[in-house]
Amino acid sequence: MELLLDIVEYKSKPSKEEVRKINYRILNHPNKVTVQQLANEILKGKTFIPALINKKVNGKLRRSINCWSSQEVICLDFDDGMTIENALIEFKDNAAFIYKTFNHTDKHHKFRVVFILDRVITNYNDFSNIMNELLSRYPMADRSCSDGSRMFYGGTEIMPINYNNRLEVSNYVDKDKNNYNGDNVSTLVLDLKHFTPYMDTLSPLDVNKPVKSSNLTYIRRMDLDSLHSVLNPNELRVHTHEEVYDYVKKQNLSDFLGVTSGGYFSCIFHNDVTPSANIFQNSDTGHYMYKCFSTDCTFKFGTIMKCVERLLKCDKVSALRFLRKVYKVNYHETDWQKEQKEIIEENMRYVRSDDFKHEYPVQYKLMKPYLENLHTFLSLAKDNLPPEQYKEDQKLPLFYTTMKQFANLCSQKDPRRLVDRIGLFAFMCYLYKLKEDEVPKHLLKKAKFELVKNKKRDVMNMHSFFMIESFSEEVMTRAEGYAQSFYDNHLTMSAWGWELLYRTFGEEEANRVYPQLKKKKITxxxxxxxxxxxxxxxxxxxxxxxxxxxxxxxxxxxxxxxxxxxxxxxxxxxxxxxxxxxxxxxxxxxxxxxxxxxxxxxxxxxxxxxxxxxxx
CATH class of the missing domain: 1.10.10 (Arc Repressor Mutant, subunit A)
Known part of the structure; x- marks a missing residue:
């Protein structure tokens, strides 16, 4: 395979200055490599252009598609919308290998899929046809991959699929119509058997079909009867805000907006001459996402909620109220939920009041840096209260969440810090974390199912179950004592955790705060x-x-x-x-x-x- 391969190895993503140097240097280094040699060079941290660029224009050679000569390697770049585990399954029949980029993390997968063509292509239209079709199938991939002169940086890990896999060019390009200009969709012939997981609802003939303007008119007019006629929703009864949000985000956004599924379409949020918008479904959450790749668009990316906010020029509360009516979602609070919400809302009010500051000064001093986190946690509890108590003697609000969900609400990239803060809240007796044998069986079963489903991406995604205390005089007086002991024993949050509590107060107290670590031993x-x-x-x-x-x-x-x-x-x-x-x-x-x-x-x-x- 002939392509351009830089000679300098990098351990991390090159800086802007280094990129400028690579841009000029790489043109002087065409190479012939095997598939495995390319993978090895990528692992060394070398930048490559998966094409041969050697045609001079006006006597000059530039990194430009005008200087593009031939290509035998295709790359797709994924930063969102697909995990590596899913990609290994999705591309097992056609890709050669996958590699992790320098910015990849276990919690945010960033990777590239490398394909080898079954023959060298020398017509740039062939390259464009292949890329356009792949990107219409995988709108979550970075659209800049469609630039035949794009540079791809090295990576940190190679995951071979099959170095002998090849993409058959004839499956993507009609040999008799190499002058394809993007208008005649019938020139594309895709071998569907290789892409079934992401193509169940997509047709290759859907590319660039227009938006049904009637849907947008119905939405802007808030014409519920017409929308009901188009969408035919079934009535649903839910008990929590989170259930409402989750349900509406899982509704087919293409159907709602009147966009034919599959391929790019002209963005509905700006004057889009070249179709640059797409809709895809997040494989982890099931939520539909709207994404526009145009630099002229101010909307960029969002769920059905954000789309409605923009179309109706309204806030989130109004958008959700409208969507509940569109999809016939009935929100019903039980008497139990109402009682528990009163407890939590009073807790939320109190921790932000001057009364808290003056009545419990030691506690306030300790909690002051974390009051917003505590308030957010209480708000999360309020929005996730179940419709009923699970035991006859259960008097406190019970709810469950994940650290990842809490971290997202707190705009905290590292959930581990929030784990420590929740540990502090438990130490102060603001909340009680349930042991596994205390969790209602049907909820525990659901939590374990979610853990199995998500453990490959995020080991911290296990649901945790909590009961929230009412911040009564008795509870707050007890918490004041714990706050004083925090200072008396010279504790710090930088060393907070099970071992600190174990060494300071003993095993029983450590297990009270961290019941999930009951079997833990000091190393x-x-x-x-x-x-x-x-x-x-x-x-x-x-x-x-x-x-x-x-x-x-x-x-x-x-x-x-x-x-x-x-x-x-x-x-x-x-x-x-x-x-x-x-x-x-x-x-x-x-x-x-x-x-x-x-x-x-x-x-x-x-x-x-x-x-x-x-x-x-």
Missing amino acids: ELSHNSAYEIDKAIRDFIAQRGWATEREVLDYVELEVKVDTYKNRQMKRMIGELLEKYGLKRKKLNNKLKEALSIPDLLNEDGNMCYPVIIYK
Whole structure:
């Protein structure tokens, strides 16, 4: 195979300056490679152009389709809408391999699918025909792949499918009509057997068909009778806001807008001369998504909710109310839900009130950085309350969610931080996390089903089940005591977790806050690290009666050569050490300095400092 292959290897996505250099350098490096050699070069981090570009225009060679000469490799770039696991199944009969891009993560799959053609194509229209058809089948792929001069950066992992797989050009291009100009759809002949998972509802003849203007007229006029006649929805009764949102987002957006399924169409949100919009269904959530690839479009991407907001020029509440009427969704709250909502709404009001600040000052001080997270969590609980209590003695609101859902609401990219904050809320007795044997069986079965369904993409997607306490005087007084113990034991959120609670308060308390970790044991590494820190503090105290935390950490040599680990380990066990040896921890001052005969202490800049010390 002939293509352009850069000579420089990268460990991460090249910077803008590096891209500029690659852009000029790569034109001087045409190469002949096998499929496996190409995969190996990509894994080294080399950039490639899957085409031969050697035609000079006006005596100059540029990275441009005008200089394009031939091509035998095709790439599709996926950043959204498909997982690697799905892709490995979807392309098992036609792709050579898949590789992860530099920006790929376990939670956000970013990858490229590499196809090898069964023959070299030298007519650029053939390339365009193939790419247009693939992109109409896979609208979630990056449309810039249709540029035959595009550069593709290297990656971090190769996943071979079959290096002998080939795309048959004749299945995509009519040999007798190589002058295809995009207007005659009948020139495309697609071998459907290779693409059944994503083509059940698509036809290759649907490409670029117009929008049914009547649907948009019905929507803008809020003509429910006409929309009911077109969509023929069945009545549905739901009990939670989340059920409403989930249901309307799963309704076929193409049918709603009047867009024939499959292929690109002229965007309904701007004057779109070249069809640049498409609709696809998220394989994980089942939600339909509208996406416009045009740079002239301000809408870009969104669900049916956002589409209605734009078309009706309304807010989310009005959009949802309209969609409920369109799809005959009846929202019914039970008396149980109403009672529990009152509890949660009062909790939400209280944590934002001045009363909370003045009545429970220690608690407020601790919770102040996390009040918005607490408020969001309570709001999530309110929107997900089940229609009934599951046990006769159940008095508290029960609901379930995932850390990923909570993280999305908090705009938090790393759910692990929110796991710690929920742990803090449980420690404070604001909520109670149910053990597995306490969860109603039918809900637990559903949660495990969701875990199996999503574990390949997100291991943190297991539903967690919570009961929310009413923030009564009794509960808040108890929480005030927990807040005080947080400070008395010198706890920090940077080291928060099961081990910190275990070392400070014991196994029972750690398991109360983290019931899912009931069988957890402290690792040998943690035991060894704690022993070394413990010994260092005892040695310093025995020699002179005091020690700074910094010098203890500098003195200790651990198996893990990472300072952040030592810091966290020190914070996890500080409360345990103070109680165990009757020690105190305090920021140094002149009085304490004189009492303990501590000399002047200097920081790294040579200036006098007053660090936190541990002393007898």
